[in-house]
Amino acid sequence: MIRFDHVAKRYPPGIDALAGLSFDIGDGELALIKGHSGAGKSTLLKLIAAIERPTGGAVLVNGQNVGALPRSAIPYLRRNLGLVFQDQKLLYDRSALDNVLLPLSIAGFAPKESVKRARAALDKVGLLAREKAMPIALSGGEQQRLAIARAVVNRPNLLLADEPMAHLDPDTARDVANIFLDFHRVGVTVVIATYDESQFLAAQPRRIVLDHGRLQ
Amino acid sequence: MIIWLAQHRAAFTLALGRLAGAPLNTLLSLLAIGIALALPAGGQMLMGNAQQLVRKSTATPRISVYLNAEADRSAASAIETKLKARSDLKSVQFLPREQTLARMKTAEGLADVIDSLPGNPFPDAFALEPKDEQPATLEALAAELRKLPKVEHVQLDSAWVRRLDALLRLGRTGLGLLALMLGVGLVAITFNTIRLQVLTQRAEIEVSRLLGATDAFVRRPFYYHGALQGLGGGLLAWLIVAGATLALRGPIGELVQLYSLEFALTPLAPAESALLLTIAAGLGWLGALLSLRQHLREL
Numbered sequence: 001m002i003r004f005d006h007v008a009k010r011y012p013p014g015i016d017a018l019a020g021l022s023f024d025i026g027d028g029e030l031a032l033i034k035g036h037s038g039a040g041k042s043t044l045l046k047l048i049a050a051i052e053r054p055t056g057g058a059v060l061v062n063g064q065n066v067g068a069l070p071r072s073a074i075p076y077l078r079r080n081l082g083l084v085f086q087d088q089k090l091l092y093d094r095s096a097l098d099n100v101l102l103p104l105s106i107a108g109f110a111p112k113e114s115v116k117r118a119r120a121a122l123d124k125v126g127l128l129a130r131e132k133a134m135p136i137a138l139s140g141g142e143q144q145r146l147a148i149a150r151a152v153v154n155r156p157n158l159l160l161a162d163e164p165m166a167h168l169d170p171d172t173a174r175d176v177a178n179i180f181l182d183f184h185r186v187g188v189t190v191v192i193a194t195y196d197e198s199q200f201l202a203a204q205p206r207r208i209v210l211d212h213g214r215l216q
Numbered sequence: 217m218i219i220w221l222a223q224h225r226a227a228f229t230l231a232l233g234r235l236a237g238a239p240l241n242t243l244l245s246l247l248a249i250g251i252a253l254a255l256p257a258g259g260q261m262l263m264g265n266a267q268q269l270v271r272k273s274t275a276t277p278r279i280s281v282y283l284n285a286e287a288d289r290s291a292a293s294a295i296e297t298k299l300k301a302r303s304d305l306k307s308v309q310f311l312p313r314e315q316t317l318a319r320m321k322t323a324e325g326l327a328d329v330i331d332s333l334p335g336n337p338f339p340d341a342f343a344l345e346p347k348d349e350q351p352a353t354l355e356a357l358a359a360e361l362r363k364l365p366k367v368e369h370v371q372l373d374s375a376w377v378r379r380l381d382a383l384l385r386l387g388r389t390g391l392g393l394l395a396l397m398l399g400v401g402l403v404a405i406t407f408n409t410i411r412l413q414v415l416t417q418r419a420e421i422e423v424s425r426l427l428g429a430t431d432a433f434v435r436r437p438f439y440y441h442g443a444l445q446g447l448g449g450g451l452l453a454w455l456i457v458a459g460a461t462l463a464l465r466g467p468i469g470e471l472v473q474l475y476s477l478e479f480a481l482t483p484l485a486p487a488e489s490a491l492l493l494t495i496a497a498g499l500g501w502l503g504a505l506l507s508l509r510q511h512l513r514e515l
Contacts, residue, residue: 051426072430079428089423105226106429108219150427 001027001062001158001189002048008056009043009213017043018213021057025191027157030184030203033193035210041193042086044210045160048191049081050074061158079107082151082188084161088143090135090150096122097131100150107154121153122146125179141172148179152188159183161192165199174199223433231440234413235448242445245409249402249449249496254456256395257492261457261484263387269472269479270380279354281342281361284368291366292340298364299342304357306345313338339368351381399499402449406442406503407510413441414511421512434512438504446500450493458483 002025009018018040025031033041046052047059047067054067066077090099100121104114122128125145127138135143144164151159161180165173177199184190184203197205209216235242281299283292292310299308316338321327330337346357358372414421421434461483472479484492 049426075425075428075430075433077428078426081428083426085426089419089426091420091423102424103427105223106424106427106433108223110218110222111226 001025001029002191003060004044004047004057005060006057007047007054007059009040009047009052010055016213018047018054018210021210021213021215023208023215025189025206025208027189028184028187029189030181030200030205031189031191031208032197032200032205033191033208033210034195034197035216036195038212039210040213041210042162043213045162045191045193048158048160049083050077075106079103079154080156080158082148082154082156082159084144084147084151084159084164086162086164086166088135088147090143090147092135095132095134096127096138096146096149099135099146100153103150103154117153118149121149124152124182125149126175139172141168141175144168144172144176145179148176152183156188158189159191161190161194163193163195165194165196224436227433227436228440228444230437231444234437234441235444241409242448245405245445246448246452248405249446249500250452250456252398252401252405253450253453253492253496254460256391256398257453257484257488258457258460259387259391259394260488261461261482263384263391264485264488265479265481266387267384268482269477270384278373279344279346279358279361280371280373281344281364281367282369282371283340283342283366285339287340287366289340295364295366296342299344304347304353306347309343311341311343313340316341399495402446402496402499403503403506406445406500407507409445410438410442410504410507411511413438414508431512435508438508439501442500442502442504442507443497444500446503447493447497449500450496453496454484454489454492 004021004023007018007021008016010016021040021044033044035041043052047054048061050066050069057067058065059067061077064077066074069077091102094102097115097118100118101114104117109117119128119131122131125148127142127145127149130138130142135146138146148161148164151161159180164180165176168176173196180190180192181200181203192200194200197207281295283295287295296308296310299305313336317330317336320338321330344361346354348354348357354372358370361367361370424434461481465481468479468481
């Protein structure tokens with residue numbers, strides 16, 4: 001599903017975030033991107049989602065070189081991905097339900113179908129009862145679950161998450177990790193950048209360890 | 217197609233919600249646009265009415281042809297035959313010198329003066345009504361009439377028509393320039409409103425793009441915002457002009473009565489009103505387009 005072929009990413013004024021990175025992640029795999037802070041985990045995820053473009057090599061997602069995609073094609077790539085950001089990127093002036101409705105509205109779903117799907121996604125992460133709550137009224141764990149609900153509402157076959165359990169207490173982190181494991185069990189390819197792999201060990205994840213932008 | 221329509225409906229509703237969500241800002245913008253558009257729209261209404269008045273006043277422009285003292289009745293009759301044969305004249309009326317003298321004697325204050333004269337000072341004359349009322353055509357016709365035998369003088373009473381026509385043309389040009397300047401002002405107002413909207417909605421734009429929103433999806437609510445704001449301003453301008461028309465109708469009616477004219481101030485015609493609203497919405501859309509080109513690139 002994902003292939004990194006000698007991928008490099010250099011930021012001005014010449015800082016190498018990633019260098020000569022090559023690996024594959026297969027369909028339905030659970031992959032953990034590990035490494036110290038600044039190792040290049042977030043950059044790696046951004047390259048898969050075409051948020052950044054590589055400065056060398058090729059990033060292939062479902063056989064498509066996403067680094068070479070024209071700007072106009074990137075939105076359609078992203079609609080088939082589920083993205084969970086480190087800072088969640090929730091819209092704080094919209095209710096939980098409206099946050100989850102946004103990707104469906106972007107994808108052009110009919111309003112009735114959208115609401116049905118959004119409620120199902122909120123139910124999946126245990127937030128259906130809080131659909132009218134504004135994100136600011138949710139706890140850190142609930143906000144993270146809301147971000148996951150928004151990421152999966154389009155039923156993507158690839159879920160990318162950047163430090164989804166950071167700043168969560170152990171119990172909440174376990175709940176969030178279980179949600180990702182649930183998606184992995186139903187065949188979704190899950191790629192998670194995390195420093196804490198303990199919650200996922202039972203699922204025998206693939207481990208990609210980075211050190212200063214290189215595979216360890 | 218249904219998806220496309222649904223997305224447009226969603227964008228329209230979102231834009232409407234944003235306008236309603238900041239009522240004071242919206243009201244101030246609408247007032248600025250409405251007043252700016254009311255000036256050229258009101259001017260257009262007044263010009264239309266002035267043109268109507270001019271048309272009424274010059275419905276029968278006349279050319280007076282005075283014969284010289286040597287012209288006897290048979291010469292006058294020959295000229296009358298020639299004039300009546302012309303296809304560019306609506307009517308030809310012979311005014312015998314005796315009839316003119318009798319009419320002038322009835323005019324107040326002239327009877328004594330005319331009685332003191334040794335003979336009839338008035339020549340035989342013709343009063344003509346041309347078919348084409350364009351000043352240039354009238355001038356050409358008068359020049360031809362001057363060449364007729366026994367014709368002493370041709371008086372074309374179109375000078376004031378030409379003056380009025382020139383004034384109206386000047387008014388139309390001035391109105392066009394005013395409309396252009398205020399139209400640019402409307403675009404500038406919308407440009408700034410959308411700039412502020414883009415800054416306010418920055419987070420939503422960024423998140424939407426990350427979730428797969430196309431540029432068209434991101435831009436659509438802003439286009440509707442600009443167009444709706446322009447349309448609202450246009451509607452306000454229409455109301456201002458309609459109110460002014462109602463307020464001015466009475467005083468103008470009294471004024472034209474003093475000049476024995478039949479005239480009533482009419483409001484903007486439906487076609488003009490539709491044009492005003494379309495232009496207002498279009499300029500609002502243009503302001504949004506220019507603003508988005510500038511500011512979405514910066515995000």
